[in-house]
Amino acid sequence: MGEVTVNTEWLSDCSGCHVAIVDLHEKILNVLAAVKIQRCPVLTDVKDYPKARVGLVSGAIRNVHDREAALKMRESCDIVIAWGSCAVFGGPAGAGNIHTPEEIATAVYLENKTTTPAPPPSRQVSPLESKVTPLDTVIYVDFYLPGCPPHPLFVFEALSALVEGREPETAKRSVCAKCKRKMEKTEVAELKSNFEGIPDPERCFLSQGYTCLGSVTIDRCLAPCPSNGVPCTGCAGATMQVLTEPNRDIRTEIAERMSRLTRIDREEIVRSLERSAKSHYSYTMATSMIGEKPTFLIKRWIEDEEADYEAGGR
Numbered sequence: 001m002g003e004v005t006v007n008t009e010w011l012s013d014c015s016g017c018h019v020a021i022v023d024l025h026e027k028i029l030n031v032l033a034a035v036k037i038q039r040c041p042v043l044t045d046v047k048d049y050p051k052a053r054v055g056l057v058s059g060a061i062r063n064v065h066d067r068e069a070a071l072k073m074r075e076s077c078d079i080v081i082a083w084g085s086c087a088v089f090g091g092p093a094g095a096g097n098i099h100t101p102e103e104i105a106t107a108v109y110l111e112n113k114t115t116t117p118a119p120p121p122s123r124q125v126s127p128l129e130s131k132v133t134p135l136d137t138v139i140y141v142d143f144y145l146p147g148c149p150p151h152p153l154f155v156f157e158a159l160s161a162l163v164e165g166r167e168p169e170t171a172k173r174s175v176c177a178k179c180k181r182k183m184e185k186t187e188v189a190e191l192k193s194n195f196e197g198i199p200d201p202e203r204c205f206l207s208q209g210y211t212c213l214g215s216v217t218i219d220r221c222l223a224p225c226p227s228n229g230v231p232c233t234g235c236a237g238a239t240m241q242v243l244t245e246p247n248r249d250i251r252t253e254i255a256e257r258m259s260r261l262t263r264i265d266r267e268e269i270v271r272s273l274e275r276s277a278k279s280h281y282s283y284t285m286a287t288s289m290i291g292e293k294p295t296f297l298i299k300r301w302i303e304d305e306e307a308d309y310e311a312g313g314r
């Protein structure tokens with residue numbers, strides 16, 4: 001196979017997925033020797049969309065510009081990869097679906113508590129769509145590479161696979177598969193916030209009453225967070241089991257597992273996860289696979305929690 005031409009594009013995102021290219025360190029030389037990057041917002045000043053074999057698209061569909069850019073990438077690239085959790089699931093921007101675009105504009109501009117209030121810009125800004133959605137709601141996607149951002153190992157594997165003309169490997173296991181902490185039964189009777197106490201470095205966070213989403217999150221990262229003392233927040237997105245099986249959900253799976261490992265009541269764990277749904281569902285909230293499960297209640301949980309917050313004057 002000859003040189004592989006690549007276009008990249010970022011939609012609504014934080015740019016971390018594009019920075020992940022640099023994270024390849026010296027391996028980027030292997031990639032650059034085999035691919036020709038034609039269009040890449042962080043590397044080239046090319047505004048149009050030349051024909052390319054591979055298109056890497058990061059970011060969610062949040063505004064009209066995102067939609068048009070996604071269509072141009074599809075027209076110009078033979079293979080399109082949804083690159084990173086924003087493109088695959090909608091990512092953190094999906095939390096915006098709890099509010100209307102008007103509510104967001106009011107909170108950000110007119111009633112911003114930390115800057116001088118100002119009217120929302122009316123010119124040279126692409127209008128927001130009514131909802132944040134993943135890339136595949138607008139164009140056909142050939143491959144999915146979740147992660148926030150995807151780990152360099154998997155970026156390299158995906159690019160190598162395409163250069164070699166084979167399909168990239170898919171992840172089938174959860175973060176727990178790469179985590180060395182031991183899941184064991186304990187007498188722990190209370191849920192803990194992540195900033196409380198000093199967790200035992202050998203023991204699974206769930207066994208200690210801390211919320212860790214490793215068991216419901218696809219392994220696209222080699223478990224760096226639990227290996228370094230921090231519970232997984234699910235940034236690579238939910239496992240296929242959670243996404244595709246109608247009776248499985250992030251909060252019920254975690255509650256089931258933690259209540260078996262500790263003395264904490266299952267319903268108490270479910271309620272705690274619902275109260276912090278904006279965090280625990282933030283990466284995948286915009287995908288219909290999560291949004292149309294029992295978690296269509298996410299909006300209500302968050303509204304209830306925000307009402308309690310306001311009532312408590314917090």
Ligand code: SF4
Nearest residue numbers: 013016084085086148
């Ligand atoms: S997936 Fe994460 S790193 Fe990539 S653009 Fe979205 S928020 Fe940024």
Ligand code: SF4
Nearest residue numbers: 176179204205212214
């Ligand atoms: S739940 Fe978290 S801490 Fe426990 S094994 Fe899985 S990744 Fe590790």
Ligand code: SF4
Nearest residue numbers: 221225232233235236
């Ligand atoms: S361990 Fe969890 S939060 Fe940390 S990078 Fe992996 S998926 Fe993301």
